[in-house]
Structures are given as C-alpha cells and as structure tokens.
Amino acid sequence: MTPIAFDNSYIRLPERFYSREEPTPVASPALIRVNPELAQQLGIDLDWLASDEAVQVFAGNRILPESQPIATVYAGHQFGGWNPQLGDGRAILLGEVVDVSGRRYDIQLKGSGPTPWSRGGDGRSPLGPVLREYIVSEAMAALGIPTTRSLAAVTSGEPVYRNDVLPGAILTRVARSHIRVGHFQYFLGKNDMEGMRLLADHLIERDFPAARQADNPYAALLELAVSRQASLIAHWQLVGFIHGVMNTDNMLICGETIDYGPCAFMDGYDPDACFSSIDHGKRYAYRNQPVIAQWNLSWFAQCLLPLFCEDQTSEQQQKQAVETAQAILDNFNQQYEDAYQTGMHRKLGLGAVSEASVQLVESLLAAMATHQLDYTLTFRHLADLADPHHSGAAQVSFQLPEAFDPLVRQWCELLSEDDRSDQSRQQEMYAVNPTFIPRNHLVDQAIRAAEQEGDLVPFQRLVDRLAQPFEYSSDDEDLARPPQLHEVVKHTFCGT
Numbered sequence: 309m310t311p312i313a314f315d316n317s318y319i320r321l322p323e324r325f326y327s328r329e330e331p332t333p334v335a336s337p338a339l340i341r342v343n344p345e346l347a348q349q350l351g352i353d354l355d356w357l358a359s360d361e362a363v364q365v366f367a368g369n370r371i372l373p374e375s376q377p378i379a380t381v382y383a384g385h386q387f388g389g390w391n392p393q394l395g396d397g398r399a400i401l402l403g404e405v406v407d408v409s410g411r412r413y414d415i416q417l418k419g420s421g422p423t424p425w426s427r428g429g430d431g432r433s434p435l436g437p438v439l440r441e442y443i444v445s446e447a448m449a450a451l452g453i454p455t456t457r458s459l460a461a462v463t464s465g466e467p468v469y470r471n472d473v474l475p476g477a478i479l480t481r482v483a484r485s486h487i488r489v490g491h492f493q494y495f496l497g498k499n500d501m502e503g504m505r506l507l508a509d510h511l512i513e514r515d516f517p518a519a520r521q522a523d524n525p526y527a528a529l530l531e532l533a534v535s536r537q538a539s540l541i542a543h544w545q546l547v548g549f550i551h552g553v554m555n556t557d558n559m560l561i562c563g564e565t566i567d568y569g570p571c572a573f574m575d576g577y578d579p580d581a582c583f584s585s586i587d588h589g590k591r592y593a594y595r596n597q598p599v600i601a602q603w604n605l606s607w608f609a610q611c612l613l614p615l616f617c618e619d620q621t622s623e624q625q626q627k628q629a630v631e632t633a634q635a636i637l638d639n640f641n642q643q644y645e646d647a648y649q650t651g652m653h654r655k656l657g658l659g660a661v662s663e664a665s666v667q668l669v670e671s672l673l674a675a676m677a678t679h680q681l682d683y684t685l686t687f688r689h690l691a692d693l694a695d696p697h698h699s700g701a702a703q704v705s706f707q708l709p710e711a712f713d714p715l716v717r718q719w720c721e722l723l724s725e726d727d728r729s730d731q732s733r734q735q736e737m738y739a740v741n742p743t744f745i746p747r748n749h750l751v752d753q754a755i756r757a758a759e760q761e762g763d764l765v766p767f768q769r770l771v772d773r774l775a776q777p778f779e780y781s782s783d784d785e786d787l788a789r790p791p792q793l794h795e796v797v798k799h800t801f802c803g804t
C-alpha cells in the first residue's frame with residue numbers, strides 16, 4: 309500500500325504551466341512536528357507518518373512512487389508593481405490527493421531547494437518562518453478560517469545564509485489548490501488566452517464544479533471567487549488578523565489564506581496596524597485589507613474577461629463582458645460588509661442587525677481604538693459579562709475603562725431585545741470569541757527558543773494550545789494575556 313495515494317491533475321496541463329523539478333536533498337533531516345488529524349483527513353497512513361521514511365519524504369530526500377514533483381509558474385503584482393514572472397521559487401508540489409470527503413488537495417514542500425523560478429534565491433527557508441507558518445496556519449484552521457494547512461515540519465540539518473547563519477527547515481503545506489490570482493496573470497502577461505482557458509477550466513473542474521453548469525462558467529467562477537474572498541477577509545477582520553503581504557501572487561482563488569510571512573494578530577485594537585517591516589507605505593494595513601482584496605480580484609476579473617466573449621471581435625460582446633465583470637466585482641463590498649456585520653453581531657451576542665446595533669459596533673470599536681484595548685480580550689470579557697452568573701470562562705485579568713459604561717448599558721439594552729437566555733447567549737459568544745490567538749510575542753519567543761537554543765518546547769506548547777482557541781485553561785493563562793511592554797513585537801519579517 310502506498311502511504312500517500314497521489315492523484316495528480318496539474319501535471320496533465322501543458323508543459324508551459326510548470327517544470328518537473330525534484331526537491332534538492334538535505335544533509336540530515338529531523339522531525340519537528342507532524343499533523344496526524346490532517347494526515348487522517350487526507351487518507352495518509354498514520355503508522356507511516358511516524359516513520360523515518362516520512363521524515364525523508366517531508367525533507368525532499370525521498371520521492372514516493374506516485375509523486376510527480378513540479379514547480380509551477382506564475383506572475384503577480386507585488387506592492388502594486390507588476391512582476392511578469394514569479395513562480396514556485398522555493399516550493400515544489402509533490403502531488404495531489406483526494407481526501408476522505410472527496411475533495412482534492414495539493415501537498416507541497418516549501419524550502420525544498422531551487423527551481424527555475426528561484427530568481428537567484430537558494431530555494432531554502434530558515435527555521436523561523438517555517439515555525440511561524442506552522443503555528444499561525446494551524447491556529448487559523450482551529451479558528452475556523454479557511455487556510456492552507458501544515459502537514460509536517462522538519463529541520464534540514466543545513467545552514468541557511470541570510471543576514472545571519474540560520475538553521476534550515478522545510479514545511480509541508482496542504483492547500484485546496486495553490487492556484488493564485490498570479491497564475492492567471494502569468495497567462496495574461498503572455499497574452500496566452502488558450503493557457504488562460506485551460507487554467508480556468510482546470511480550476512472549475514477541480515474546485516468550482518458549481519460554475520460548470522452556468523451559462524457563462526467563467527463569470528460564475530469569478531462570482532464564486534469573489535464570494536469566498538469576501539467571506540475570508542471578513543474572517544480576518546473579525547479576529548484581528550493582518551496578512552501583511554496581500555500581493556496578487558499571495559491570493560488563492562480557492563479562498564484559503566496563504567503566505568504567513570509578515571503576518572500578525574493585533575493585540576491592542578488599531579485599524580492602522582501594520583507589522584510588515586517591508587511595507588513602508590502601509591499598503592497592507594488592517595483597515596486596507598478589504599479594498600486590497602477587491603483590487604486583487606479586479607485583476608482576476610481582467611484575466612477572465614476575454615473568456616466571457618465567444619467572439620473577441622464583437623464590440624457588443626466586449627462591452628457586455630466588462631459590464632458583467634464589473635457587476636460581479638461591485639458585489640464584493642456588500643458581501644464583505646454582510647459577512648463582517650453578521651460576524652461582529654455574533655461576537656457581541658446581538659440578534660438581528662439594526663441601525664442601532666450597527667451604530668453600537670462602530671462606537672465600541674472607536675472606543676477600543678481610543679483606549680487601545682486588547683482586541684481579543686475585550687470580546688472575551690464581554691462574553692463574561694453576557695451572563696454574570698456563569699462567567700469565568702475567560703478569567704484573564706481584564707477590565708473595561710469607565711468610559712465604556714454607557715456603551716455597555718446600550719449593549720445590554722440591545723441584548724434584552726432577543727429571547728435567548730443569557731446563558732445560551734454567553735455560550736454562543738464563547739464559541740466565537742477566542743481566548744488564545746497566536747500573539748506576535750509568543751510566536752517570536754517560540755521561534756527564538758528554537759533558533760537560539762534548539763528548544764522546541766515553546767513551539768510545541770503553543771501549537772497544542774492554539775488547537776483549542778475557544779477553551780480557557782488556567783494552566784495557559786500566560787498564553788492568553790497581551791504582551792508586557794518589553795515583550796511587544798512591532799515588526800514582522802518575510803524571512804525569505
């Protein structure tokens with residue numbers, strides 16, 4: 309029996325879509341962590357997962373029989389600037405698998421050596437970014453946010469040369485599909501409309517079967533992609549997640565979060581929060597995420613547009629195509645706003661959306677910003693207040709400033725308008741307001757312990773804890789509280 313039942317479809321696309329590339333073997337790989345729950349979902353044999361052969365596979369030292377490794381080519385806008393050729397410069401797709409529910413997933417190594425698209429880079433990754441991606445992507449999954457996952461992480465036993473000499477590592481990443489806006493932009497840049505159509509058909513077949521039946525499947529694809537992105541960005545905003553590098557090559561059409569380079573969760577609520585050390589113009593600040601997503605989607609629309617017309621020479625059809633695409637893109641705002649407000653109301657235990665409730669949300673956030681209140685703990689604390697008789701699940705020491713008294717009174721009045729019991733409302737609030745998020749300083753401490761002392765205990769503990777973000781445990785109080793002044797991490801790095 310093969311340990312991973314690969315079933316590869318991207319490789320059946322024409323050869324100009326990818327390059328057959330094997331990972332470059334490393335000196336002495338050692339396991340950091342594997343993810344048995346995810347492995348089980350993917351139908352991967354758990355005994356094998358614990359074997360030395362698995363470590364060799366996750367290091368790129370051994371290729372399983374049905375794996376057909378490739379690196380794919382894409383393009384993209386980075387910080388608004390066009391780059392006609394990027395591609396998997398340090399990632400190699402080992403192949404695809406169909407999970408227990410019939411859904412297809414990519415299994416990809418990241419940090420597995422150079423490819424034709426490495427652009428002078430070494431194709432490697434230091435340990436720090438691998439740990440960061442493992443921690444944050446798995447935390448996102450536990451928070452119920454669509455994301456690429458981490459199946460395994462190994463050290464390579466080789467140094468990686470950046471400003472410092474760092475230990476090297478390799479992450480095994482799983483995605484519903486790694487097809488980015490940038491993959492489509494590559495074919496737009498080449499004016500290769502046949503390639504564009506093949507890619508769109510492939511993606512529809514693979515991930516958007518509902519679009520197949522539509523009169524215009526490509527418009528339906530755009531529509532579905534817009535919906536998934538609107539929902540995703542609302543999820544990010546609701547937990548205070550800042551992606552940090554929302555380039556078009558870092559946006560997956562499947563609607564999963566990808567690229568955990570300079571990402572961060574905010575501690576104190578600040579709409580202008582921006583942590584990335586290379587984002588000098590604050591292009592990817594928290595408050596800009598919805599509009600940037602829409603900008604990226606407009607490039608996806610631009611790519612698909614030629615496929616909307618049967619007759620490229622018909623002006624009438626072209627005009628119609630632009631109108632169709634524009635209407636779909638315009639829907640983003642409403643879909644995003646609906647998802648955000650619904651989520652915010654859930655977080656606050658509010659019933660129906662009304663003018664008064666929307667106003668309350670706005671006032672509350674404004675006051676949180678003024679007082680720089682911890683975003684996560686404020687909501688958790690409000691859940692405590694929702695039923696004073698049963699509170700105590702949060703228990704992290706937290707107090708609202710007096711200035712919040714009128715807001716809390718307004719909130720209580722609104723709560724009394726729906727007929728849920730206080731207790732059930734509180735339970736629902738606890739279920740959507742996490743106590744534990746991958747706070748920057750905790751991620752940083754875990755990385756430093758691993759890098760400097762070879763100590764993986766803080767990393768393992770953090771990953772374990774973040775698997776249950778909504779359940780308070782007093783043993784982990786230190787992982788729930790915001791950073792003390794000396795612990796604050798102001799900047800995050802791509803780590804490439």
Ligand code: AMP
Nearest residue numbers: 394395396397398426429430431432804
């Ligand atoms: P990122 O900043 O991670 O989104 O990467 C942008 C592009 O640079 C992608 O095409 C990557 O594959 C490529 N890249 C990033 N780091 C490396 C590296 N160390 N070696 C080769 N290519 C890289």
Ligand code: MG
Nearest residue numbers: 557558566567
């Ligand atoms: Mg990237």
